[in-house]
Amino acid sequence: MDKQLNPEKILQTGMAFWPSKTLLCAVEMDIFTQLAQGSESLDSLRERTGLHPRAARDFLDALVALGFLNREGDRYSNTPESDLFLDRKKLSYIGGILEMANRRLYPIWSNLTEALRTGQPQNECKTGGPDLFGTLYADPAGLKEFLSAMTGVSHAANTVIARSFPWQGYHTFVDVGTAQGDLAVQIALANPHLRGLGFDRAEVAPIFQQYAEATGVASRVAFMPGDFFKDDLPKADVVLMGHILHDWDLPTKKMLIRKAFDAIPAGGAFIVYESIIDDDRSKNAFGLMMSLNMLIETPGGFDYTGADCMGWMKEAGFSTMRVEPLVGADSMVIGIK
Amino acid sequence: MDKQLNPEKILQTGMAFWPSKTLLCAVEMDIFTQLAQGSESLDSLRERTGLHPRAARDFLDALVALGFLNREGDRYSNTPESDLFLDRKKLSYIGGILEMANRRLYPIWSNLTEALRTGQPQNECKTGGPDLFGTLYADPAGLKEFLSAMTGVSHAANTVIARSFPWQGYHTFVDVGTAQGDLAVQIALANPHLRGLGFDRAEVAPIFQQYAEATGVASRVAFMPGDFFKDDLPKADVVLMGHILHDWDLPTKKMLIRKAFDAIPAGGAFIVYESIIDDDRSKNAFGLMMSLNMLIETPGGFDYTGADCMGWMKEAGFSTMRVEPLVGADSMVIGIK
Numbered sequence: 001m002d003k004q005l006n007p008e009k010i011l012q013t014g015m016a017f018w019p020s021k022t023l024l025c026a027v028e029m030d031i032f033t034q035l036a037q038g039s040e041s042l043d044s045l046r047e048r049t050g051l052h053p054r055a056a057r058d059f060l061d062a063l064v065a066l067g068f069l070n071r072e073g074d075r076y077s078n079t080p081e082s083d084l085f086l087d088r089k090k091l092s093y094i095g096g097i098l099e100m101a102n103r104r105l106y107p108i109w110s111n112l113t114e115a116l117r118t119g120q121p122q123n124e125c126k127t128g129g130p131d132l133f134g135t136l137y138a139d140p141a142g143l144k145e146f147l148s149a150m151t152g153v154s155h156a157a158n159t160v161i162a163r164s165f166p167w168q169g170y171h172t173f174v175d176v177g178t179a180q181g182d183l184a185v186q187i188a189l190a191n192p193h194l195r196g197l198g199f200d201r202a203e204v205a206p207i208f209q210q211y212a213e214a215t216g217v218a219s220r221v222a223f224m225p226g227d228f229f230k231d232d233l234p235k236a237d238v239v240l241m242g243h244i245l246h247d248w249d250l251p252t253k254k255m256l257i258r259k260a261f262d263a264i265p266a267g268g269a270f271i272v273y274e275s276i277i278d279d280d281r282s283k284n285a286f287g288l289m290m291s292l293n294m295l296i297e298t299p300g301g302f303d304y305t306g307a308d309c310m311g312w313m314k315e316a317g318f319s320t321m322r323v324e325p326l327v328g329a330d331s332m333v334i335g336i337k
Numbered sequence: 338m339d340k341q342l343n344p345e346k347i348l349q350t351g352m353a354f355w356p357s358k359t360l361l362c363a364v365e366m367d368i369f370t371q372l373a374q375g376s377e378s379l380d381s382l383r384e385r386t387g388l389h390p391r392a393a394r395d396f397l398d399a400l401v402a403l404g405f406l407n408r409e410g411d412r413y414s415n416t417p418e419s420d421l422f423l424d425r426k427k428l429s430y431i432g433g434i435l436e437m438a439n440r441r442l443y444p445i446w447s448n449l450t451e452a453l454r455t456g457q458p459q460n461e462c463k464t465g466g467p468d469l470f471g472t473l474y475a476d477p478a479g480l481k482e483f484l485s486a487m488t489g490v491s492h493a494a495n496t497v498i499a500r501s502f503p504w505q506g507y508h509t510f511v512d513v514g515t516a517q518g519d520l521a522v523q524i525a526l527a528n529p530h531l532r533g534l535g536f537d538r539a540e541v542a543p544i545f546q547q548y549a550e551a552t553g554v555a556s557r558v559a560f561m562p563g564d565f566f567k568d569d570l571p572k573a574d575v576v577l578m579g580h581i582l583h584d585w586d587l588p589t590k591k592m593l594i595r596k597a598f599d600a601i602p603a604g605g606a607f608i609v610y611e612s613i614i615d616d617d618r619s620k621n622a623f624g625l626m627m628s629l630n631m632l633i634e635t636p637g638g639f640d641y642t643g644a645d646c647m648g649w650m651k652e653a654g655f656s657t658m659r660v661e662p663l664v665g666a667d668s669m670v671i672g673i674k
Contacts (some may be wrong), residue, residue, distance in 0.1 A: 054455035065622035119389035285402035
C-alpha cells in the first residue's frame with residue numbers, strides 16, 4: 001500500500017500559494033498589460049516593468065511554465081487568455097479580483113488558523129478599523145478596485161445568466177448590489193427588449209454610470225441609489241442578487257429574500273447566484289472555501305447549498321424553486337413567486 | 338475567439354492560495370493526526386481540535402471537497418494519503434515542509450513583488466535578523482522543523498535515488514548537507530553493502546542520530562560534523578548533494594562542486610539533486626518558482642538547469658555527466674570523475 005500512495009497532491013496543494021502569488025504579482029506589475037502591445041525581449045520587458053536583473057528571468061519563465069506567457073527565442077508574449085483577460089486596458093479585464101486578492105486577501109488569509117479557532121473576522125476590522133464594507137466605501141480607489149474585482153469574478157456567469165434565463169417572459173429587472181453593473185449590462189446587451197436598474201449605495205453611481213456608457217446600454221440600464229437594510233427594493237419583474245447573500249448572517253439573508261419577494265409581481269422571478277455549494281457539501285471546494293473567506297471577511301456571512309437557499313425561499317413564500325449550474329463553481333437558484 | 342477563451346485557469350491559479358492555506362492550517366491544527374486514531378463526528382472532532390462552531394463544518398467539508406478527508410454521514414476520516422503522509426506520529430510524515438510553508442514561507446511570499454523589484458531577500462534578515470541558516474540554526478525547535486521539512490520535500494526522491502542509481506559498483510557514500518539524514522537512510526536501507534556518512538553542521542547531530550536509530554541503519558550510517566565552507570568533504574566513492582547547490586550564488590556552487598570532485602576517486606560519482614529546471618526553462622514551473630523562493634530566502638541562491646549543472650561539472654573536471662528524472666519536479670545530475 002505504501003508504494004502505491006504518493007504525496008504529490010499534498011505537496012502540490014500545500015505549495016499552491018507559489019503559483020498563486022507569482023500570477024498575482026505579474027498582474028500587479030502590469031506584465032500582461034505591457035505585453036498586450038506586442039512581444040518583447042527579456043531586457044526590454046525587465047526595464048519597462050521594473051524587474052530586478054536577479055529576478056526577471058526566473059519570474060518570466062515561471063509564468064511561461066505556468067501557461068500565462070509564451071516565449072519564442074528571447075521574446076515573451078501574452079497567451080490568448082492573458083491578453084484578453086489580464087490586459088488592464090481592455091473591457092474584458094478580470095484582474096480586479098486578482099488585485100484585491102493580492103493586496104487584501106492573501107495577507108489576511110495568513111490568519112486563517114486564528115479565524116478557525118475564534119470564529120472572528122481577520123480583516124481591517126481586527127485592528128480597530130471599519131468592517132469590510134465600511135473599509136471599501138470609505139476609499140474611492142479601493143471601492144473602484146473592489147467593484148472591478150466583482151466584475152472579474154462574475155463576468156463569465158453574468159453572460160450565462162443573460163443568455164440562459166427565459167428573459168422573453170419579462171420586461172424589467174433590478175440587480176441588487178449591482179457594483180460596476182456587469183450583470184445588468186450583460187442582461188441588457190443580450191436582451192434588447194429589457195429595461196433594468198442597478199441598485200447599490202450612492203457611492204457606486206459614477207462607476208456604474210461610466211461602465212453602462214462604455215458598454216453602450218446606458219439608455220436602458222439606470223442606477224438607483226439605496227440601502228437594502230433601510231429601503232425597500234425597487235419593483236421589477238425579476239430581482240437578481242449575485243454574491244450578496246453570502247456576505248450576511250442567516251436573519252439578514254432571510255430579510256433580503258423577503259424584500260425580493262415583496263418587490264416582484266406574482267409570476268416574477270428572484271435569481272440568487274454565487275458559488276452555491278453542492279447539497280452533499282463534498283464537491284464544490286471553491287464554494288466551501290468562499291465560505292471560509294466570509295468567515296475571514298465578515299462577522300456572520302457564510303455560503304450555502306442550493307437546498308438551503310430553496311428552503312429560505314419557500315419560507316418567504318416562493319412557489320417553485322430550482323438550481324441551475326452556470327460556469328465553474330457558480331450556480332443560480334431561481335425562485336418563482 | 339472571445340467565446341472560446343475562458344478565464345477559469347487564471348482565476349483558479351490566482352485564488353490557489355485558498356486550498357493551499359486550508360491544507361496548511363489543517364496540518365497546523367493536527368486534523369490528520371487526530372483522525373489517524375479513527376473516524377470522528379463533526380462535534381467530537383471540533384472539540385478535540387479547537388475549531389470554532391462557526392468555522393468547523395465549512396473547513397472540514399472543504400478538506401473533503403479538496404480530497405484530503407473522507408466523510409460518511411456525519412463522520413470524517415483520513416484518506417489513505419492523508420493518513421500515511423500527514424499523521425505526525427508516523428515516520429512517513431511529510432508535513433514538516435508544510436509546517437514550514439505555513440509558518441514562514443506563506444507570509445514572506447506576500448513580499449514577492451518587493452523581491453522582484455529589488456533582488457533582495459524578504460525573510461527574517463530583512464528586519465535586521467540573521468540570514469536563513471543563522472535563523473534556522475539559532476533555534477533548536479525551528480531547526481528540527483526545518484530538517485523535518487527537508488525530509489518531507491525529499492523523501493520520495495530519496496527512495497528513487499536509493500533504488501535506481503547503480504550502487505553495486507560502490508562501497509561508500511557521503512551525503513553533504515544531510516539534515517535529518519533521510520537520503521542516507523534510504524540508500525542504506527535499499528543497499529545493505531553500503532556504508533555512508535551524513536555531513537552537516539554539528540547542531541544537526543542529535544536529530545540525525547535519532548532518525549538513523551529509529552530507521553535501524555545506525556550501524557552503517559554515521560554522522561560527521563563539518564562546515565562545507567571551511568572544511569574539505571569526507572572522502573567517499575559517491576558524494577551526494579540534495580537541495581544544497583540552489584541555496585548559493587554561482588562562485589559558491591562552483592566551489593562546492595570542486596570539493597565534491599576532490600572527495601571522490603577516479604570513477605567515483607557526484608550526484609546533485611533538487612528541482613532541476615528543464616533546459617528550455619518552460620516546463621518545470623515548480624523549479625522556476627523554487628528559484629524565486631531562493632530569491633526570497635537567500636542573498637544569491639538560484640535554481641538552474643541540467644545543462645547549467647553539467648557545464649559547471651565539466652569545468653571542475655568531471656568526465657561524463659547525465660541528467661535523470663526522479664519524481665515530480667525533481668531530477669538528479671550525475672557526474673563521473
